[in-house]
Amino acid sequence: xxxxxxxxxxxxxxxxxxxxxxxxIAAVSFAxxxxxxxxxxxxxxMNPSADVLAQATTEVxxxxxxxxxxxxxxxxxxxxxxxxxxxxxxxxxxxVPLAELRxxxxxxxxxxxxxxxxxxxxxxxxxxxCVPLGAGEGxxxxxxxxxxxxxxxxxxxxxxxxxxxx
Amino acid sequence: MSFPWAEHYTPKHPVMKWVxxxxxxxxxxxxxxGSGYEVPRxxxxxxxxxxxxxxxxxxxxxxxxxxxxxxxxNAGVAFDSVEHIxxxxxxxxxxxxxxxxxxxxxxxxxYIHIFRGLFYSSYKAPREMVWLLGVVIFLLMMATAFxxxxxxxxxxxxxxxxxxxxxxxxxxxxxxxxxxxxxxGFAPGDAALNRFxxxxxxxxxxxxxxxILHIWALHIPGSSNPTGVEVKGPQDTVPxxxxxxxxxxxxxxxxxxxFATVVFYAPNYMxxxxxxxxxxxxxxxxHIVPEWYFWPFYAILRAFTVDLSIxxxxxxxxxxxxxxxxxxxxxxxxLFFLPWIDTSPVRSGKYRPLFKKFFYLLLxxxxxxxxxxxxxxxxxxVMISQIAAAYYFAHFLIVLPLIAIYERPDPLPGSxxxxxxxxxxxxxxxxxxxxxx
Numbered sequence: 173x174x175x176x177x178x179x180x181x182x183x184x185x186x187x188x189x190x191x192x193x194x195x196x197i198a199a200v201s202f203a204x205x206x207x208x209x210x211x212x213x214x215x216x217x218m219n220p221s222a223d224v225l226a227q228a229t230t231e232v233x234x235x236x237x238x239x240x241x242x243x244x245x246x247x248x249x250x251x252x253x254x255x256x257x258x259x260x261x262x263x264x265x266x267x268v269p270l271a272e273l274r275x276x277x278x279x280x281x282x283x284x285x286x287x288x289x290x291x292x293x294x295x296x297x298x299x300x301x302c303v304p305l306g307a308g309e310g311x312x313x314x315x316x317x318x319x320x321x322x323x324x325x326x327x328x329x330x331x332x333x334x335x336x337x338x
Numbered sequence: 339m340s341f342p343w344a345e346h347y348t349p350k351h352p353v354m355k356w357v358x359x360x361x362x363x364x365x366x367x368x369x370x371x372g373s374g375y376e377v378p379r380x381x382x383x384x385x386x387x388x389x390x391x392x393x394x395x396x397x398x399x400x401x402x403x404x405x406x407x408x409x410x411x412n413a414g415v416a417f418d419s420v421e422h423i424x425x426x427x428x429x430x431x432x433x434x435x436x437x438x439x440x441x442x443x444x445x446x447x448x449y450i451h452i453f454r455g456l457f458y459s460s461y462k463a464p465r466e467m468v469w470l471l472g473v474v475i476f477l478l479m480m481a482t483a484f485x486x487x488x489x490x491x492x493x494x495x496x497x498x499x500x501x502x503x504x505x506x507x508x509x510x511x512x513x514x515x516x517x518x519x520x521x522x523g524f525a526p527g528d529a530a531l532n533r534f535x536x537x538x539x540x541x542x543x544x545x546x547x548x549x550i551l552h553i554w555a556l557h558i559p560g561s562s563n564p565t566g567v568e569v570k571g572p573q574d575t576v577p578x579x580x581x582x583x584x585x586x587x588x589x590x591x592x593x594x595x596x597f598a599t600v601v602f603y604a605p606n607y608m609x610x611x612x613x614x615x616x617x618x619x620x621x622x623x624x625h626i627v628p629e630w631y632f633w634p635f636y637a638i639l640r641a642f643t644v645d646l647s648i649x650x651x652x653x654x655x656x657x658x659x660x661x662x663x664x665x666x667x668x669x670x671x672x673l674f675f676l677p678w679i680d681t682s683p684v685r686s687g688k689y690r691p692l693f694k695k696f697f698y699l700l701l702x703x704x705x706x707x708x709x710x711x712x713x714x715x716x717x718x719x720v721m722i723s724q725i726a727a728a729y730y731f732a733h734f735l736i737v738l739p740l741i742a743i744y745e746r747p748d749p750l751p752g753s754x755x756x757x758x759x760x761x762x763x764x765x766x767x768x769x770x771x772x773x774x775x
Contacts, residue, residue: 215519218533224523244620248524251620296525303622 251295376575378563386589387451394444401437411535416491435605445631466677482541485534492613499526566685574754633711637723682742
């Protein structure tokens, strides 16, 4: 061939790293970072959009809820149970030994300070997301939909109270 | 690929010659499903089900593309748009019933295809790749079918989506974010419905692509056969066309007769009435069940009712919910390892007396799991599914390796032709048959 290649020894640096190695690593790293930058929006678009996140606030008028009564509201398109407990229910709930519970949490912890009568829970089973039948009327009753059946469901499992309310 | 004695493609018409020199697609088809593909002469009707699965996918693709022209993937109108298809669109009822039942028939055909592979050990060397790609197709089918079932946005659609995506929330730490990410919200809604529709449209084409790889991998060693003895010479094979195009054509006619009978006379038999109630996030149906083809796996999921914890301390290592989810996924992922779990050198279950018994036991076991998966989660079904799930895993992880060690297989025929002729001796009319040399 007419063209002679001098490159091999010319580009060799003192410590043995060739120019080509540097170019290789630089190019692949650059392409890798670029690839990740492209991947990020493709993955993050799957997360809740702004309008879905905007459903994070729900207002419920508590004045109409009598002691012993429960209402079903909607929070993030899932049911929310708002109950005003009676003195008797509070006493009963306090009487339950915590050790007996699957996820020990006292009524105190589950309600806002000084407003122990207002119990607000997501009406969604923590198992696989079913809605319990009934808003937990009467004696802490309520059932898991479809998959389970258990009394005192909202205290015996980790059904979370909603974010701070006033 | 294929055997040296296979017919060569020789285009006679000048146009075909012209095409062949530029894009040899007709040659490719000829060598894949034409006279150029040599197939063992002794295939029985269980070998029809690969072609039938291909036809079932085609039915789903055609009806699905047409249904997408009339369907609206919006949580507000999705349910009504399906009813619009049923009531207003010309022949819409037929297309939807064919699509809904087509999914069931696709699974019926594929389950027979899978159990055929299990009985004749079609997964063994040199066909491991065929099997692995088959398991990939099966997983893709399950994902596609699940997302398709969500689209009508009925009660079972909605709560199925809630429960199945909820499975991912069982994973520690990353579970909840993954759950929200999958749904694009905190509960199934518009975002989830739209992405399910998009993926439900995409995945069948991915399946079609993997099927091409599946057939490609199959055509390298060539099809297996009921004796499990490899092809030894030209006398053992016949060309795919016309021999198996005819046999598959007959099987296809029977399949279409049964399919049409169900579509026209019992279109809702395999469906669930609750899915004719529009999705309601405020109320869960009393009894959530997936479609029948998921029942065995649903039973395995629900078989785990007790947390795995350190004895006497109450410290939970793996909660029951996660155990169930892991078991359900492993029950399918297990199949990827099957070619290396079953070490017996004999392929066909026909010559494996012990294996045969356990194969039928597995068949019954999966049927029992299926029944329990469709039943309410109450006793005695929970206990039965626990026993059946235990056997399912034991079959693959304990029974198969042990059989491979202790079983004494029956003598194998010397060749496919020998087996065919030994069979023919019982029939006087064929007694004069001479092997084609």
